[in-house]
Amino acid sequence: MNNPIASILDHYPALVIDGALATELERRGYDLKDSLWSAKILLEQPDAIKQLHYDYFKAGADCAITASYQATIEGFAKRGLNEKEAIALIQKSVKLANEARAEFWNDESNHAGRSKPFIAASIGPYGAFLADGSEYRGNYGLTKKELMDFHRPRVKALIEAGADILACETIPSLIEARAMAKLLKEFPNVMAWFSFSARDEKHISEGQVFADCVKQLEDQPQIVAIGINCTSPKYISSLIREAKKVTNKPILVYPNSGETYDATKHDWDGHPVYESFGEQAKEWYEAGARMIGGCCRTTPEDISVIASWVRNVA
Ligand SMILES: [Zn+2]
Numbered sequence: 661m662n663n664p665i666a667s668i669l670d671h672y673p674a675l676v677i678d679g680a681l682a683t684e685l686e687r688r689g690y691d692l693k694d695s696l697w698s699a700k701i702l703l704e705q706p707d708a709i710k711q712l713h714y715d716y717f718k719a720g721a722d723c724a725i726t727a728s729y730q731a732t733i734e735g736f737a738k739r740g741l742n743e744k745e746a747i748a749l750i751q752k753s754v755k756l757a758n759e760a761r762a763e764f765w766n767d768e769s770n771h772a773g774r775s776k777p778f779i780a781a782s783i784g785p786y787g788a789f790l791a792d793g794s795e796y797r798g799n800y801g802l803t804k805k806e807l808m809d810f811h812r813p814r815v816k817a818l819i820e821a822g823a824d825i826l827a828c829e830t831i832p833s834l835i836e837a838r839a840m841a842k843l844l845k846e847f848p849n850v851m852a853w854f855s856f857s858a859r860d861e862k863h864i865s866e867g868q869v870f871a872d873c874v875k876q877l878e879d880q881p882q883i884v885a886i887g888i889n890c891t892s893p894k895y896i897s898s899l900i901r902e903a904k905k906v907t908n909k910p911i912l913v914y915p916n917s918g919e920t921y922d923a924t925k926h927d928w929d930g931h932p933v934y935e936s937f938g939e940q941a942k943e944w945y946e947a948g949a950r951m952i953g954g955c956c957r958t959t960p961e962d963i964s965v966i967a968s969w970v971r972n973v974a
Pocket residue numbers: 889890916955956
C-alpha cells in the first residue's frame with residue numbers, strides 16, 4: 661500500500677485535514693442528539709454526509725475522515741442491527757467518502773494546485789462507543805486484549821471497504837494506543853495515523869505524558885503520522901513542540917474550537933478560543949505540524965482559510 665500522506669508532503673509544505681463532521685451536520689440542522697452521534701445520520705440521512713465530504717474537498721481538504729467514529733458493531737446492535745447490517749453500515753461510511761471524492765475529482769477544474777484527496781477511515785476510541793465523554797478521560801478499566809477485540813471487526817470492515825488509511829483518533833490513553841498499534845500488525849499492509857486527545861500542554865487525556873506516548877509508537881512503521889485532535893487549540897503549539905523532540909513522523913493536529921463537550925447534555929459549552937481558527941493554525945505550522953485541520957465545531961470555512969495559506973507557504 662502506498663503512503664498517501666508522504667505522497668502529498670513530498671510535493672506540498674503541509675497537508676490539509678478536513679473539519680468537523682458531527683457538529684457541522686448539527687449546524688446544518690440535522691439532529692444528532694443520540695449515543696450514535698454521526699453514525700445516526702449514516703443510518704438515516706447518508707446523503708448529508710456525502711455532501712459534507714464534498715464541501716470539505718471543495719474547501720481544500722486533502723482527505724476525508726469517514727463517519728465511522730462512533731459506528732461500531734456493539735453500538736448498532738443496541739439499535740437492533742445484526743452484525744452483518746452493522747458491518748455494511750460501517751463500510752458505507754467509506755463508500756460515501758469515496759463517492760464524494762469521485763464526484764469532486766471527476767471535475768478537472770478541481771485539480772489545480774493540489775493532490776487527489778485520500779480517504780481516512782475514522783476509528784474512534786472505545787470511549788466514543790460508551791458515548792459518555794470517556795474519550796476525553798480514558799480509564800476504561802479494560803485490558804489491551806479487550807481493547808484489541810473491540811477494535812478488530814471495525815478495522816477489518818473499514819480496510820475491506822477500501823479506505824486509503826486508518827485515522828485512529830481522539831485516543832485518550834496509552835493502553836488504547838498500544839492496543840491499536842498491536843492490532844495494526846495483524847493487517848501488515850495497512851497504514852494509520854494515530855491522534856490523541858490531550859488535557860493540557862503536556863499530557864494526554866488519561867494523564868500520560870504525550871511525548872512518552874509518541875516515543876513508544878516511534879518504531880511502529882505502519883503508523884505514518886502522529887499527533888493530537890479534539891483538544892483545545894490553546895494547548896496545540898506546546899504539544900507539537902513536545903512531539904517534535906521524540907519523533908521523525910509527520911505531526912498532525914486537528915483541534916476543536918476550544919469549546920468543551922458536556923456528555924450529559926450531548927452539547928458544547930463555552931466559546932471558540934480564537935476569532936479565526938484558520939489563521940491561528942499558521943502558528944501550528946510554525947511549531948512543526950505538517951498536517952493541519954479541525955475537529956469538533958470547526959467548519960468548511962475554517963478549512964478553506966487553512967488551505968488558502970498552506971499551499972502558499974515557502
Ligand atoms: Zn472532535
